[in-house]
Amino acid sequence: MAPADDAVIRVRGLVKRFGDVHAVDGIDVAVSEGGFFGFLGPNGAGKTTAISMLTGLARPDAGSIEIGSIDCSRNPKAAQHLIGVVPDESNLYPELTGFENLCFSGALYGLRKKVRQRKAEELLDLFGLEGAAERKFSGYSKGMKRRLVIAASIMHEPPLLFLDEPTSGIDVESSRMIRSLLAALNRNGTTIFLTTHFIDEAERLCDRIAFIVNGKIVRDDRLERLLQPVQGRYALTVTVSGGCVVPYTDLQQAFPGLVFHETAENELRIESSKPLKAGLLVRFLEDRCVEVVEARKRQLSLEDVFVEVTGIGSSSMTGGVKEGRGRR
């Protein structure tokens, strides 16, 4: 996809090698001002390495990085005043309180004492942490830690925010709160670069998404264009008992308008352009001695596009690869 003219992040041919491993292998990215960009890929795909290079924590082996029209390829620190960074680990100081951590983060960006104290109080309120302001960071729960790390990253009101897996490993309530705060930040003009392996999170938040696999971007497009092929399409995922043989030929003959995918051992996905009647299909299988354990209906989504484009099963976004074979 052609890069946007108003790009505030522009990356060309970015490469990072660790020995023989190409962690990032010649990626091109352009993120528009005010955009919400999602970098979606399984663990080990190169997302964190890419974000490290963009934020000045690692040097690229090749390629160029421009942040806010500042060339950061040679001097990784040149644009650090423009960015806020939320790393994949909650790395604030355990011995400082929530309030002290925020004030310290503000001080690192040159905020004066009164300004950073006022800002810290505002952010503690906004992130629902006002009651824990005087508690040490080491005593926070995982979700609270994550919220405070995000608050710390926006103390200096950066126009650009990088987030590396911000909702990974935290409770549902904190995840929801973080997503809604990120959406609000973006509405207020902050450009966001988010890496995640949660497909639904990317679909819910981002306006542009790149799929990264083995250090390479395999697809980069606006969300509506990515979703185009699956719009108005429905799927039924059927899990059968181990040892059962699915009679694909019979299925194809009985339901000629449907597409059957063998997504995993004992699991098949049925796709259609019309809402599916699960009962009919389940009965058909059970009549042929195939024991159905579970049948789940849903509308096709970004998850299906991701599986189609990358060949990686959505449930194995933590590393494993599943092949999706289509049968019509």
Place this chain on the structure above:
Amino acid sequence: MNRWIACWNIVLKDMKAYYLKPPNVSWGLLFPLAWAGMFLIRSGQGVHSLVSVLPGMIALSVLFGTSSMLAVAVTFEKKAKAFERLVLAPIPLWMLMLAKTSGAVVFGMFNALVPILLGLVFSGLSGVAWSLVAPAILLMALASTYLSLLLAVLATEVFEVQTLSNFVRFPMIFLCGLFFPVTALPELLQPFSYLLPITYGVDLLHHAMGGEQLLSVGVDFALLAVFCLLLFAVSLRSINRHWIG
């Protein structure tokens, strides 16, 4: 942006989080007292002879004051990825590391006050050239701080840096002329003394307090300053290469 606000707050944060913790302060107070007591008992000359072991006590206080916490704090922050927060701040790396090490330098100098106060109380220290003592302590504090920083960069685990620190500090006690002159060492060991920055700091203190001297004041200051610059430059280069890979 005001970089000094960032630097000052790094120093304050480190002071609060690491250096002014009760165990560290008590270690800083007790360590020089223990060494002084040991040498005075050994010499059997009473507290009035304190001035003869004062250069060694000051140097030890500075060495252990600067190095006991810095290397551990830096390694711990690196491992917990908290150090990344500092690297992400829009401050040049040299400035950042100067701020990061300032706490250790200040704490090392504060430690040096303990034997000096003891000396003032028991010996009066009337003939001491204070104009030499103050810069010598500062340069020794800088050199041993940057040496600790270098060790912290080389280590990945806290226990590694503790082992490395002891591996460097304890031979230094015997090789730097702290309690007996370098010239009294076996000839085979003497070249090693000249490779250690504290040797020149101790020699400066001997100049100031009337002990046996090795080199001229100018040479001592020059070599100590070169060691400071060299150790800081090598540490920065290592951080740049290994930590911002």
